[in-house]
Amino acid sequence: MKHIGDPMPRFRAPALVAGRLTYLDSVQLIGRWTALCFLPYAGIVEPAFLDHQADRFDRLDTTLLIVCSGTRPLHRLWIDRPTKPRTPLLSDSLGRLHRAFGVVPGQTPVRCRTFLIDRASLLRYHLVHDFTDHGLNALQEIVTLSQAQETGRVAARDTIADAREEVMNS
Secondary structure (H helix, E strand, O other): OOOOOOEOOOOEEEEEEOOEEEEEEHHHHOOOEEEEEEEOOHHHOOHHHHHHHHHHHHOOOEEEEEEEOOOOOHHHHHOOOOOOOOOOEEEOOOOHHHHHHOOOOOOOOOEEEEEEEOOOOEEEEEEEEEOOHHHHHHHHHHHHHHHHHHHHHHHHHHHHHHHHHHHHHO
């Protein structure tokens, strides 16, 4: 089970991205915030809703990833739908990511467990919320505040370093 401040586990998982089956590697996420959402059953979510939310996270320099529970292959889940989501959907049929993050598969269908991971691939937050506009808006506010805090820390460090350099040069 992962704890706040722990590095995100390395993974390479099958993913459905824009209707195509591919693999997604955790190394691809370094340098961006990531919202890793464990959704018990992705079949209940409309592709347009997923893509709308992913676009909103993208404007925050954050990648929204959906981790699907269950053994049904991703392409079978979406094959009969006329539109496929652009949002990356990770398959975790063996439960490796679930175990690494301490998530029990098969929770209430609309409840989601989300892990926010910062640019340095460190776990910053763990939230349980509804996979609705309201729940995801709250998550986006947390991302915004965390990024502002991160930027503030960088600015404070730079100010201290500048002050030290000025004292040294005097």
